[in-house]
Amino acid sequence: MNRRLVSIDASRTETFKGRSSLPRHVTTASKPTTMAANVGAYLERFFPAPVKYDQLDDDEDQGFAQERWLKKYYFVRVAFTAVWVAAAFTIGDAYYAVGAVLLVIYPLWDAAANLWDAQVSGGLARNPTQAVNLLVSLATTILVLLAVLMSMHWVLGVYGAWAILSGSMQLGSAARRWQTAGAQWAQILSGAQSSLAGAFFIFKATQPEEPSIKDIAGYAAFGAFYFLVSALWLTVKGLRSQKPSNDDF
Numbered sequence: 315m316n317r318r319l320v321s322i323d324a325s326r327t328e329t330f331k332g333r334s335s336l337p338r339h340v341t342t343a344s345k346p347t348t349m350a351a352n353v354g355a356y357l358e359r360f361f362p363a364p365v366k367y368d369q370l371d372d373d374e375d376q377g378f379a380q381e382r383w384l385k386k387y388y389f390v391r392v393a394f395t396a397v398w399v400a401a402a403f404t405i406g407d408a409y410y411a412v413g414a415v416l417l418v419i420y421p422l423w424d425a426a427a428n429l430w431d432a433q434v435s436g437g438l439a440r441n442p443t444q445a446v447n448l449l450v451s452l453a454t455t456i457l458v459l460l461a462v463l464m465s466m467h468w469v470l471g472v473y474g475a476w477a478i479l480s481g482s483m484q485l486g487s488a489a490r491r492w493q494t495a496g497a498q499w500a501q502i503l504s505g506a507q508s509s510l511a512g513a514f515f516i517f518k519a520t521q522p523e524e525p526s527i528k529d530i531a532g533y534a535a536f537g538a539f540y541f542l543v544s545a546l547w548l549t550v551k552g553l554r555s556q557k558p559s560n561d562d563f
Contacts, residue, residue: 350442351439358439384548385552396538429444446483495548
């Protein structure tokens with residue numbers, strides 16, 4: 315079988331036999347020259363892609379490989395969020411200290427998840443929306459850590475700004491993957507709803523009524539729902555693609 319060796323270095327792509335190739339989960343779209351792309355290239359200095367070279371068969375279906383990864387990624391996000399939401403509605407709401415820890419953990423997990431996704435998908439330089447989301451979520455973690463020392467109004471306001479920015483980046487990631495992976499419509503809806511929820515959080519943070527972690531837990535639950543929809547959609551699509559066609563008989 316004819317095989318070719320491919321570099322996933324952000325600055326170059328090695329070619330063989332006059333053809334250019336990309337690693338498993340990387341699309342063939344040209345690299346954007348936006349500020350987000352510059353952020354991704356800069357962050358990749360500190361978080362280099364774990365595998366520098368990959369081998370692909372000539373008949374490797376990159377779309378299938380990407381969908382297989384995304385299905386796993388979405389299910390992991392659903393599982394984590396389900397545990398987080400359950401904890402938030404129970405011990406998080408009953409004990410402020412526990413709730414404060416949960417509120418700090420959630421954006422930190424989102425940062426780790428975006429880094430994980432970008433690393434598997436070719437690196438931060440090739441995934442600028444995940445790179446920006448990584449920075450936004452890390453900054454949110456620090457701000458929430460400070461906000462929980464003041465009041466839940468401050469916490470909700472910080473979460474509102476984060477929901478708007480991270481939702482926009484999630485929408486951007488889904489739009490970029492639209493041509494190469496299925497179930498991205500659910501991620502676009504999730505990103506749009508996240509931005510709307512963020513605006514509502516900021517408004518509610520200005521009201522005299524004391525917010526609670528339950529407000530944020532409900533928002534997180536909706537996000538998990540969209541991840542679950544995407545994961546199930548890709549699962550069904552994968553099962554249908556494995557069915558033998560009439561030509562096999």
